[in-house]
Amino acid sequence: MRRVVRALxxxxxxxxxxxxxxxxRRVVRAxxxxxGSVSWQxxxxxxxxxxxxxxxxxxxxxxxxxxxxxxxxxxxxGKRYLPRRWEPFYLGDAAICGWGLATPMEESLCxx
Numbered sequence: 001m002r003r004v005v006r007a008l009x010x011x012x013x014x015x016x017x018x019x020x021x022x023x024x025r026r027v028v029r030a031x032x033x034x035x036g037s038v039s040w041q042x043x044x045x046x047x048x049x050x051x052x053x054x055x056x057x058x059x060x061x062x063x064x065x066x067x068x069x070x071x072x073x074x075x076x077x078g079k080r081y082l083p084r085r086w087e088p089f090y091l092g093d094a095a096i097c098g099w100g101l102a103t104p105m106e107e108s109l110c111x112x
Contacts (some may be wrong), residue, residue: 002064002096009062011095017075017083018068030062030104032076060100064088068100080105 013029020026035057058081060068068074068083075081084099 001060001091002094005096007061011030013062014076015047016062018071019073019075020064020070021072028062030034032058032060032074032081034061035101045072056104057103058102060086060098060102061089062098064095064098066098068098068102073105074102 009029009031013031014043016030018026018028047063060074060083062068062110067086069086071083073080073082081102082105084103085100086098087096089097
């Protein structure tokens with residue numbers, strides 16, 4: 001099943017750039033799509049000193065070899081997203097993909 005999921009991601013996944021704190025980058029084939037969920041209790045990785053966490057939730061499905069919680073942010077189509085949650089998705093005893101949640105970064109935080 002893991003090979004099937006990997007083949008689906010390779011064929012239909014988007015090219016998502018995972019950017020790490022040391023500014024290294026890794027491009028993976030993954031799904032990063034909006035979620036219709038309105039629940040926020042699991043979305044907060046850190047609380048900022050001021051302001052609010054940007055609204056909008058994205059679902060991330062990608063390879064198991066990469067824990068996106070170690071990343072600084074994700075990039076897709078010129079937009080940046082903060083990883084908020086990630087965990088392996090198991091079928092039986094095997095992790096077949098990684099599942100996670102992300103939120104869009106505010107434009108003011110994205111300027112370099």
